[in-house]
Amino acid sequence: MNLIDLTLTQALAGVRSGKFKSVDLVSSALENIAKYNKIYNVFLTVEDEKELLSQAKIADESDKSLPLVGMPIALKDLFSTKNLRTTAGANVLKKYRPVYDATVVRKLKQAGAIIVGKLNQDAWAHGSTGENSDFGPTANAYNLSHVAGGSSSGSATAVALGMSLAATATDTGGSIRAPGAFSNLVGFKPTYGRVSRYGIIAMASSLDSIGHLTKSVADSALILSVTAGTDPYDATTGTAEVPNYQDLLKRTDLKGVKVGVSPEYIAIGAKATHGMDPKLEEKVEEALNKIRSLGAEIVEVSLPYTKAALEAYYIICPSEVSSNLARYDGIRFGQGRDQFGAEAKRRMMIGAYSLSSGYYDAYYKTAQKIRSLVSQDFAKAFKEVDVVFAPVTPMMPPKIGENINDPMALYLVDIFTVPVNLAGVPALSLPAGFVDGLPVGIQLIGPHWSEQKLFEIANVYEQATEWFKTKPKIANKT
Amino acid sequence: MNKITLTDEEILHVAKLASLFLSTEEIEKFKPQLISIIDFISKLSDIDTSKVLANTKTTNLVNVFREDKIDPERQLTQDEALSNALETHNGYFKIPAVFD
Numbered sequence: 001m002n003l004i005d006l007t008l009t010q011a012l013a014g015v016r017s018g019k020f021k022s023v024d025l026v027s028s029a030l031e032n033i034a035k036y037n038k039i040y041n042v043f044l045t046v047e048d049e050k051e052l053l054s055q056a057k058i059a060d061e062s063d064k065s066l067p068l069v070g071m072p073i074a075l076k077d078l079f080s081t082k083n084l085r086t087t088a089g090a091n092v093l094k095k096y097r098p099v100y101d102a103t104v105v106r107k108l109k110q111a112g113a114i115i116v117g118k119l120n121q122d123a124w125a126h127g128s129t130g131e132n133s134d135f136g137p138t139a140n141a142y143n144l145s146h147v148a149g150g151s152s153s154g155s156a157t158a159v160a161l162g163m164s165l166a167a168t169a170t171d172t173g174g175s176i177r178a179p180g181a182f183s184n185l186v187g188f189k190p191t192y193g194r195v196s197r198y199g200i201i202a203m204a205s206s207l208d209s210i211g212h213l214t215k216s217v218a219d220s221a222l223i224l225s226v227t228a229g230t231d232p233y234d235a236t237t238g239t240a241e242v243p244n245y246q247d248l249l250k251r252t253d254l255k256g257v258k259v260g261v262s263p264e265y266i267a268i269g270a271k272a273t274h275g276m277d278p279k280l281e282e283k284v285e286e287a288l289n290k291i292r293s294l295g296a297e298i299v300e301v302s303l304p305y306t307k308a309a310l311e312a313y314y315i316i317c318p319s320e321v322s323s324n325l326a327r328y329d330g331i332r333f334g335q336g337r338d339q340f341g342a343e344a345k346r347r348m349m350i351g352a353y354s355l356s357s358g359y360y361d362a363y364y365k366t367a368q369k370i371r372s373l374v375s376q377d378f379a380k381a382f383k384e385v386d387v388v389f390a391p392v393t394p395m396m397p398p399k400i401g402e403n404i405n406d407p408m409a410l411y412l413v414d415i416f417t418v419p420v421n422l423a424g425v426p427a428l429s430l431p432a433g434f435v436d437g438l439p440v441g442i443q444l445i446g447p448h449w450s451e452q453k454l455f456e457i458a459n460v461y462e463q464a465t466e467w468f469k470t471k472p473k474i475a476n477k478t
Numbered sequence: 479m480n481k482i483t484l485t486d487e488e489i490l491h492v493a494k495l496a497s498l499f500l501s502t503e504e505i506e507k508f509k510p511q512l513i514s515i516i517d518f519i520s521k522l523s524d525i526d527t528s529k530v531l532a533n534t535k536t537t538n539l540v541n542v543f544r545e546d547k548i549d550p551e552r553q554l555t556q557d558e559a560l561s562n563a564l565e566t567h568n569g570y571f572k573i574p575a576v577f578d
Contacts, residue, residue: 099558192536206536233552235542311522314515322496331573333562337497345498346508350515352495366522368532375533408514424536448537 003028004162004471008071008219009246011165015060015070022056022070022114025165029072029116032162036474040139042154042163044077045085046117055114066112067226074164076155077118078125079105080199084115088201089133089151090123091339092328102199103231104168104210111226116164119154123341124325125170125203127151128178128413129398132343137400141183141472142438146397149179155213156183160472166214166223170200172207173313174392174417177429181392181441184431184467185213186458188220191448192424193238195224196231204320207313207421215468217459220428221245224451240449248452249459255295257457260385261288262303269306269415273394283440284391287432287461291389294464296457301381301388309374309419314411315354315367316422322351346407375423382447387457390416392429392441416443426451430458431467439467482517484509 001024006014014020030049037043052072059070077087080098087093101109109115122132130153131137138153140146141160148157152169156179159167169176171189180187188211195210202208210227214220228242270276292298325348330336340348354363381388393413403409420427425448429441446454462468486505489512493500500508556569565572 096562099554099561100552193539232544235544236537236539238537238539308522308525311519315519315522326497330564331571332559335564338499340498342507345493345496345500345504346511346515348496348498349489349492349508349512350519352492353512353516354519356492356495362523363519365532366525366527367519368534369527369530370522370525371533372530373527375536407511408518411515411518422533 001028002162003032003072003165006165007216007468008165008214008222009216012068012071016064022059023053025070026052026056026072026114029163036161036163039144040141040157040161041136042120042138042157042161043074043117044087044089044120044135044154047084047115052114052116059112059114067222068108069112071113071166072116072164073108073113074116074119074155074158074167075105076121076152076167076169078121078170078201079168080201081105081115081118084118086118086201087135088124089121089135090341090344091134092334094335096333098199100199103196103233104227105199107226119158119167121153121155122151122343124201124321124344125151125172125175126321126343126347128174128410129153129403130179131400131404132341134341139400140397140438143397145399146438147182147400149182149397151175152179152213155179156185159185159213159215161474166212166219168210168212170203171209171211171421172203173317173421174414176211176213177392177417177427177441177443178413180213180429182397182439184439184470185215186217186220186431186462187211187213187429187441188224189420189427190224190228190451191426193236194240194426194449194451195227196234196237198231198233202324204317205324206320207317209421217430217455217462218246218249221249221455243452245452245455249456251456251460253295254291254457254460257296258299258385259291259296260299260301260381260388262301262381262388262390265303265306265390265416269391269394273412273415276391276394277396279435280391280396280440283433283435284442287442288389290465291461294460299385301384303377303381303388303419305370305373305377306415306419308370309422310412310415312367312370312374313414313418313422314350315363316371318347318351319355319364320351322348322355343407371422374419378419378423378425378445378447386446386453388445390443390445392416392443396435396438396440420445424448426454428454428458430461432465433467434470482513482520484513484516
């Protein structure tokens with residue numbers, strides 16, 4: 001038994017039926033970590049082995065009805081874990097040990113999950129390739145010389161290589177969906193506020209969404225059933241009910257489903273980024289045809305503010321970053337401000353610039369107005385369609401180091417993902433095949449609080465294609 | 479809008495606003511990068527937004543309150559609160575001098 005071959009749902013069923021034990025799952029995770037962690041640079045901190053095995057043993061001897069009983073799960077290193085080092089991928093926090101658990105971490109533990117460790121990421125979640133980590137880039141599970149996608153880079157490779165059955169992640173401008181697409185995984189970004197941000201190190205507070213990466217849609221739905229809900233410590237969580245999402249995946253075709261496609265969304269995005277990768281575009285087209293053949297009606301919708309959305313994002317995000325990172329003074333916790341990496345410095349300076357006297361109206365305020373227009377774009381589209389279909393990124397996973405001296409080129413990776421964060425709507429990336437051995441993803445976007453519908457539609461596509469069954473060819477040099 | 483320019487002084491000014499200290503090499507390295515980013519985000523001003531209201535809430539929630547009650551589970555002990563500080567003194571945080 002190897003974690004790499006199991007979905008979370010399958011592992012849970014196996015533990016409940018007695019086919020295997022939580023101890024087997026945790027041992028497999030630890031084995032894969034021992035084999036691949038050094039090569040792919042995935043975990044920043046691994047929990048003590050004895051501690052993990054003892055937790056698994058307790059799970060094996062206890063009630064199996066808990067929703068994630070005995071399941072090895074790993075966390076992006078933005079999630080505060082009591083007494084377990086939490087770095088945000090940044091040198092500033094290289095020795096930080098939180099004194100409390102994030103709400104999501106507490107919920108996962110209460111649901112029976114076993115927290116294997118903390119995952120590499122772009123420092124402070126600033127990036128779309130994982131290369132901005134102060135601890136080095138994480139390699140792509142499908143090709144060692146390419147990036148895993150970011151900022152949740154470790155989360156992607158950990159799940160793809162069976163080091164954990166699922167991994168939590170955060171998405172402020174695409175940081176779950178890009179690594180999902182680059183790593184043949186389901187990357188799920190919920191509605192803003194669906195999952196509590198309490199205890200998760202903030203990047204841009206009005207955009208941060210708390211989600212996860214999994215092998216399948218059912219796995220993703222299962223995790224959301226645990227993590228979603230009202231939290232008194234995050235006033236933006238709302239009071240919408242949390243169903244057992246995973247039990248509602250009954251649909252077997254897409255008859256009656258209206259899927260929106262915006263040719264201008266794709267064209268504007270492609271133009272802004274010097275053209276979309278043609279092989280990738282072909283795969284995305286293929287996926288749309290598949291969705292059509294499953295019974296969906298494809299409807300053209302208009303989303304004219306796509307390019308403006310990216311510009312607005314790179315004002316709003318750095319502005320909030322400069323404010324959130326102001327708290328790191330090296331006094332109460334963390335190292336001094338001289339320890340910040342280049343990307344954090346760039347974003348803080350851009351933020352300080354756009355918020356500064358004389359520039360505020362031209363930059364920050366205008367960007368917030370554009371944000372209204374982007375939200376209206378989506379609201380209008382969702383009057384016509386159930387979901388919007390789009391690519392995830394305009395390019396295939398780049399080679400590690402390819403864009404390292406051109407931060408602007410990396411910002412453009414986010415063209416298809418940031419409008420979603422500005423509008424606060426939910427979206428997910430889904431495996432859609434391969435180009436030259438590297439994974440391709442597609443994106444489905446839904447209206448606020450439409451997680452259930454997104455999962456149902458995504459599940460039909462996944463079951464008809466089963467791309468998640470294509471496993472990485474693992475690099476064996478140790 | 480004209481092509482953006484940034485002087486060393488302007489870069490040092492935003493660095494100061496962000497409480498960052500830049501070396502001469504860093505100013506040189508960041509200058510073209512910051513110019514290209516600001517040039518990119520400046521394109522927003524081409525769009526007429528005079529009649530648009532600025533967005534302030536993503537999912538339209540208003541006036542969210544919680545009970546005004548102390549949760550003992552969220553209270554840190556003094557030791558916990560100090561546990562990550564680089565320097566402490568007699569149970570307090572030690573900070574750099576504010577006055578000369």
